[in-house]
Amino acid sequence: MKETKQERAAAAASLDAAAYPQALALYVGGQWRGAQGRDTLAVRNPANGAELGRLPVATDEDIDDALRHADSAFATWSRTSAWERAAILMRAAQLIDQRRGEMAVVLTLENGKPLADSDGELSRVIEGIIYCAEECKRAYGRQLPPRSPLLTQTTVKRPIGPVAAFVPWNFPAFLAARKVAAALAAGCTVVLKAPEETPAIGMLLLRAFLDAGVPSGAISLLYGKPAQISERLIASPIIRKVSFTGSVPVGRLLAMLAARHLKPCTMELGGHAPVIVCDDVDVARVAQACVAFKFRNSGQVCLSPSRFFVQDSLYEAFVAHFVEYAGQLEVGDGLAAGVRMGPLNNERRLAAAAGLVEDAQRRGANVRLGGTRLAGEGYFFPPTVLTDVPATARILHDEPFCPVAPILPFGTLDDAIARANAVEYGLAAYAFTNDLQRAATFAEGIDAAWIGINNFTPSLADAPVGGVKDSGLGYEGGPEGLDAYQQIRFVSQSNLRV
Incomplete structure (x- = not known):
């Protein structure tokens, strides 16, 4: 029997900081990497300033390993059928729904928002993943009227490549899920740089994707020094797409870094x-x-x-x-x-x-x-x-x-x-x-x-969010959100024997 929202809230409200994961970690290449030999950052409960845990800071080696695994996994994941990718994403949504009581408490502990709002954010996470699962089966190309009856000319959509995704702390579950689900649905692999203020919800989200069947190399999770991680990821020839949600000044900086390497960006930036x-x-x-x-x-x-x-x-x-x-x-x-x-x-x-x-x-x-x-x-x-x-x-x-x-x-x-x-x-x-x-x-x-x-x-989930003027480039959500992780290729084939 499915729990009601009120029952979930009542059960979650009985939990406290004891529900918080005791071992915060990065995830790279199938391994959870803890604090051993790494610098750490304090994660605090904004409601009282108490330390919730210590977060390991990614090293250059961690970042390079994440890039290497994203590159290797792309060869397989990009060729996985859309129907199989959709099934995995649907399972991820189901797992998050089953675990949402624990996840809502962790989200509130880290972010501070009321528990009902955390539960609401997770509802949007689930809806968004389901939408991407459904939409990835509709990545249609088209057939063009040929100039000759002996020609077949089509366009097809193909995954753009490994993605560097950057997420802020205000909606750390929803914004991470929106980027990760859309990229995976399109056939891309993802290196997710999640917010240091809210790391545990990122870990729980990642576990759901992994438990659902996403290959270990297809997704990595990094925390640490934002400038170090962003500069190293974007400069790498492995990364073919940059997706960022955050402030205008940081968005400008990342767009400049990407422009040096002619990498397309999706930038959902500030508003007023x-x-x-x-x-x-x-x-x-x-x-x-x-x-x-x-x-x-x-x-x-x-x-x-x-x-x-x-x-x-x-x-x-x-x-x-x-x-x-x-x-x-x-x-x-x-x-x-x-x-x-x-x-x-x-x-x-x-x-x-x-x-x-x-x-x-x-x-x-x-x-x-x-x-x-x-x-x-x-x-x-x-x-x-x-x-x-x-x-x-x-x-x-x-x-x-x-x-x-x-x-x-x-x-x-x-x-x-x-x-x-x-x-x-x-x-x-x-x-x-x-x-x-x-x-x-x-x-x-x-x-x-x-x-x-x-x-x-x-x-x-089904509507594109973007900005005009300094508020962004491109769109997230809706079919436009999946298009952002795909390239269009034109194929012209002659039916004459050669």
Whole structure:
């Protein structure tokens, strides 16, 4: 009998740090490689700062071994039939579903998000792997009308080669699974550089793929010094594709490294998503929806709304409702019952949040809610609301990636769209209106690749996520996500005897 979500959450909530793996390790060439002879890094629980474990740092030898095994395994995995690859991926999804109680606890311990959100992330992991399993059987080419009846001319899709994949800590299970599943489905092998802040969930995810039947050399798992790993992987002639999710500055650097070797990149980079609230909506209902999505994962989401533009006549009412609903969110340890928002993931994010608020205040902004670090242990920053934010404030230009919401008034929709577009980001954007003409104007005029009108939608398995301007190159998710790991080849065959 299948467990309900409530039963899984209840069982998982009874667990604590004892559920955390005691031996963190790299995985290379069929071997789990521990700390022996390697430097280590502390992994901390963001809810209390306690050390969860010590993570081994990959050496140059580890990186080179991962490359060698990816190259060797590609010869076999790329020739494995799509139907067999699909069956293995389906088994991986089933194993993750069976293990999701343990995995959700580990994810919350490392990342800090509430347990229900960790369970939700794993649901998206499973959905994404299943989608890739199904889609890999549809990697169709096409037959071209020949110039001569004696010719057969076709296009076929082939795996691009070994992939270097880089994943951040905010959705370490979902983002890793999306890259790994798509690459494996396409017939590629993968060297996964996973985040040092959340290593155990990466290990558990990898075990599911291996237990499902992915050959040991077809996937490797590295942790350590990001610059060392990225430079060595990308420079290697073995790697034929680079996939990265993370900040714009790091994405630029990796794209430059890849360009030196003419390697294609998929870059899902930062965002600074505007929300435009027009004067023809139910203000309380919209404010409630905005609060729920804004403070998901403590605002550490690339698609998170981070600038709120509200039409003049609704502005004060919207601010009042937003402050009311945000103030009702229970902040605490993600394993505790009833918690809606956990800590930030690390001290860096805590300092960044405080710095953005202090900068805005110095320039004249008013703090209507929150604004300072919560007392006690852990990396907790409360839901924070800013008004009267000047255009020069950093929070209106830099990606916040924290639970701070600036709310600004606007007069006309054209003005709101122009201000929303006045950043270098173009990942996501949202609008709320009951006027079809306004909705069409927004969708046509906004510079973003992921657009929500009267709803907030997290990334979906069957929809492409990408960015315009500085928010990225290429797409992840949907059939476009598998295409990113494939090359098109043209074959022209004469039927004449030679």
